[in-house]
Amino acid sequence: MCLRTLGFVLVLFPGLFQAQGCDRPRLVHGNFLPRQETYSDRTKITYSCDNGYKPVVEGWWATSTCEHGKWSHEPQCIDESSCLPPTIPNGKYPENSNGWYEDGSRLRITCDGGFEHQNQITTTTCGNGKWSSAPVCERSMSACSAPPKIPHAVIIHGYQEVFAAGSEVQYECEDGYTAHTEKSVCIQGNWTPVPTCTYFCAVNTDDNPEYISVGTVYIENGEEKRVDCVKPSRFSLEHYSKVRCINGRVEATKCCSRVEHAAASLLCD
Structure with missing residues (x-):
């Protein structure tokens, strides 16, 4: 009885055991190949845009791959005066849901912890497809590098290469070693004395x-x-x-x- 039921399910829902494909993308102001109504998983298409438009990713042509029912990026052709997201090392900014920014958009950049704006420039503006001089987030003089390694201990904090002044990390000794936890604080580029884990x-x-x-x-x-x-x-x-x-x-x-x-x-x- 159990075997019959299992066989019935396999026949009724064969798609459950197959990778889901993608529908044909709706590309305005551009064209793509190959042109099909549906695409199987892992199929790749290539597209380009009409004059006055550009792909939503770098380059004058682009590729997108069908991955589990969705395109790796939705093929789009945007106005050439629009801007793609800027790359700001050690900084972040509000992300636009459509993946690009209209001409005239202004972004305020926030530097990551342990970094600060160089020359006090904090914003960048999209103009004719390019960003104005983007803010630079440089390492703060008061920031600390990664905390020192202590034998037989781990740090209860995600790994970072740079920590802002005032950051705290907690060391915890492994089983069988000193059974207390200690904190170390980043002060003016240096960590306060760290504990030792002894048997x-x-x-x-x-x-x-x-x-x-x-x-x-x-x-x-x-x-x-x-x-x-x-x-x-x-x-x-x-x-x-x-x-x-x-x-x-x-x-x-x-x-x-x-x-x-x-x-x-x-x-x-």
Whole structure:
């Protein structure tokens, strides 16, 4: 029964397993080849425009490819006095939905973080098919390069080559290394000191009834720390354990559970 149903679906909807094609483009003031009513996926057409018009992409002729039911760019012929989108490295501007700008259009350029306008020029104007001197976004003197790499750490921020002054990045150590996060800030072209991620041991005092509960104690590799023990019942002497981290393994001296006389306190030192 299941096999029959599957076969019925395959016959009824064969198009589901075929790439979708494209309809013939509506090109005004131009012509294209090959001329067909429909085009299969990955078919490419070439077009050019009448006198006084130009393609909506660079060049006096252009190509467009059918990709999953849509043209890679909609073939268009625009007035020669119109402008194509300008290229502004490290800058952005409002994009026009039709992909081009009429003669006389003015764009205000905003520089990316870490960049600033050169010579305070912030706008460009379309005139007779060309843009006026476009603003230049140059790197700010107070910007920082990519933050320094720290062994055994990642930065919780998307990668950038340039960061604006005041930017913050957060370093996070990988598992098994210093279990805290640290921030570094870009100040006048330099990053504030960054953390180091060192191997550590974690001792949870809550899990050991001999220790005074203080939560988790982090001990760097090769380091020794004092962890206070619960005081013995007969005397108010303060006792502690020496806890050392050796290549991720914890070594600790034992705590005294009860002190029978003063001399026994030496065993806990």
